[in-house]
Amino acid sequence: MPSIIEIFDATDPRIEPFRDVRDRDLRGRDGFMAEGSVVLDQLARSERFRAGALLILRNRLAGLEPRLASFGSDVPIYVADSEVFDAIAGFPVHRGVLAYGVAAEPGTDADWNARLSAIQRDKGLVVVACGLSNHDNMGALFRNGDAFGVGAVILDQTACDPLYRKSIRVSVGSVLTIPFRRMEGVRAIHAWLAGLGFECLCLSPAGDIALHELGTHRARALFLGTEGEGLDPAFLSDVRSLRIAMAPGLDSLNVSISAAIALHHFFSRRFEPS
Numbered sequence: 001m002p003s004i005i006e007i008f009d010a011t012d013p014r015i016e017p018f019r020d021v022r023d024r025d026l027r028g029r030d031g032f033m034a035e036g037s038v039v040l041d042q043l044a045r046s047e048r049f050r051a052g053a054l055l056i057l058r059n060r061l062a063g064l065e066p067r068l069a070s071f072g073s074d075v076p077i078y079v080a081d082s083e084v085f086d087a088i089a090g091f092p093v094h095r096g097v098l099a100y101g102v103a104a105e106p107g108t109d110a111d112w113n114a115r116l117s118a119i120q121r122d123k124g125l126v127v128v129a130c131g132l133s134n135h136d137n138m139g140a141l142f143r144n145g146d147a148f149g150v151g152a153v154i155l156d157q158t159a160c161d162p163l164y165r166k167s168i169r170v171s172v173g174s175v176l177t178i179p180f181r182r183m184e185g186v187r188a189i190h191a192w193l194a195g196l197g198f199e200c201l202c203l204s205p206a207g208d209i210a211l212h213e214l215g216t217h218r219a220r221a222l223f224l225g226t227e228g229e230g231l232d233p234a235f236l237s238d239v240r241s242l243r244i245a246m247a248p249g250l251d252s253l254n255v256s257i258s259a260a261i262a263l264h265h266f267f268s269r270r271f272e273p274s
Contacts, residue, residue: 010084015053018055031102032165033099034099037064038173051071054078056080057096123217124151125149125151129159129224136167139166139169150178152178159182198221202222202224203259204241207242215269222263244261
């Protein structure tokens, strides 16, 4: 078991990473903040991220001991009662579990080429998020990706940060286990993935082909545009686009819902007889 450290004073400097969570999330921090026991499990098995410290509500400690045993003895576990815990975080934390996480070294271009080539050989899926600005949608996108076997997520330079606390929470920790990388420019991302052998597809209400008509399982990269505006029309005109059949009178679906429908379709094709 990692070491258990009692905290009785909310001003204790040892718990500085956990202080004023809401406010500091807006300004950023050296690491990231994760909440809840399920997210804690994801952090424990993550290859790219590791726990720097944990802050646990005293009455949650006994029930979490099996989970906490997954962390090394070098990870301090701070324990406080509810009054001190909430004073540290700056608001009532009902889950009673906070983890301060830090990133390992990011992969090199060669690492990512090897990773994506392996996904392509396995006829897997990659999602490209272009300009997504809503942290709930970003978190939901990762959760959907985890459910339907997405091997990696690529972000353009304008997409929001998946490591924002709310994104991690909505993703139920999938942000910590699905590899992701940020790149400059949707066309550069498209050229890279197409060059590796992925069929690049976009989602659009005016798509060229209905999603349910798309057959033949193969490696695919799904490009998703920002909420409201969607993908750039010039880019859409150059890439094969899909539309989701829906009842008349509705313009479009939420981006994370659209992604879930498309990813489920692709995932289901993997198990059909060839």
